[in-house]
Amino acid sequence: MRILIVDDSKVARINVKRAIPKHMMEINIIDIARNGQEAIDKFKEEPYDLVFMDLTMPIKNGYEATKEIVALGKKVYIIIVTADIQNNGVKLAMESGADSVIEKPIDKNKLNRSLIEFFKRDKKE
Amino acid sequence: MNEKIIFDCDEVDYLQELLNISFGSSAAIISDMLDTFVTLHIPKIELVHIDNIQGYINDSFDISQDYYVFAQQFRGDIEGEALFISKFESMKNLSNAVNEEGVNEDDIQGIIELSSELLNIVNPATIKRMATEINKNVFFSQPSVKSIKSNELVNNTNIINYQTIIVISTVLDFQTEDIEGKLYILLKENTIMLIKQAAADFFNLEEE
Numbered sequence: 177m178r179i180l181i182v183d184d185s186k187v188a189r190i191n192v193k194r195a196i197p198k199h200m201m202e203i204n205i206i207d208i209a210r211n212g213q214e215a216i217d218k219f220k221e222e223p224y225d226l227v228f229m230d231l232t233m234p235i236k237n238g239y240e241a242t243k244e245i246v247a248l249g250k251k252v253y254i255i256i257v258t259a260d261i262q263n264n265g266v267k268l269a270m271e272s273g274a275d276s277v278i279e280k281p282i283d284k285n286k287l288n289r290s291l292i293e294f295f296k297r298d299k300k301e
Numbered sequence: 302m303n304e305k306i307i308f309d310c311d312e313v314d315y316l317q318e319l320l321n322i323s324f325g326s327s328a329a330i331i332s333d334m335l336d337t338f339v340t341l342h343i344p345k346i347e348l349v350h351i352d353n354i355q356g357y358i359n360d361s362f363d364i365s366q367d368y369y370v371f372a373q374q375f376r377g378d379i380e381g382e383a384l385f386i387s388k389f390e391s392m393k394n395l396s397n398a399v400n401e402e403g404v405n406e407d408d409i410q411g412i413i414e415l416s417s418e419l420l421n422i423v424n425p426a427t428i429k430r431m432a433t434e435i436n437k438n439v440f441f442s443q444p445s446v447k448s449i450k451s452n453e454l455v456n457n458t459n460i461i462n463y464q465t466i467i468v469i470s471t472v473l474d475f476q477t478e479d480i481e482g483k484l485y486i487l488l489k490e491n492t493i494m495l496i497k498q499a500a501a502d503f504f505n506l507e508e509e
Contacts, residue, residue: 187311187317187318188318188321190504194506231341232341232342234343259326260329261326261329262329262332265332279325280321281434
């Protein structure tokens, strides 16, 4: 399984890595991207199964990057990880094609719930 | 102490993320209060030593304009003062956002009172969230608002009492109104050292 963490902040990327359950870390390839465009470029090179996407980033934001990745038509589960927790922001994130939204700082229980959904869907397909 | 406090890249990144989370939380409060959507922009963070602050202010502000300075001190585990500095136009837009019926442009006191209502929530929410993230407590004093020319900002505020000023420039981009302001977070040296320590603890836990 391939995982991509997209955030312009090193601190935020480390926080996502720390929140991912240990057993997942051991069996997965985890890459990073520092903005939405870099994420799209990396995804085009070789798709990822799971993407953790920030929203507010330079060059290309998370909404646009999510839309473009989803439009590529590959099987992917996108979890938005954002400090922007306004109701409308969450709605926009889901409309861009994301599968779930979790807020910063990451609550591990909420992340686990998103990961369970990801594994359920992965199994079905 | 005249020694310059320097933040390295990791410490700036730590502070930036801390403030992103804090601003996100404030934006959610504004959004709920005003039933509007606030687009979050990446806040620009600069650390300015007191020796360079006048030059920085001269470069940042229009010398011919009056600015409104909303100041609020905070104490507790972290200590300092938050200054939200903006032009009258932005204060007016802020008041319009608070009052759906619109504001009378000549009613300066009314505009100040309305915009203060919101800033009295936004500034403490931002600082409180920042403190909570590093497991610290903070309390706020009564805010004050005054109109100051940019070349008098240093002498007419408490800026002079601080060694290092963290300047956060951001735009509160409302659905209908643009509100531009600079948030100066003035931190006492012990608070800056606490933030540096929190960053060190974070990175020591595990390297990326």
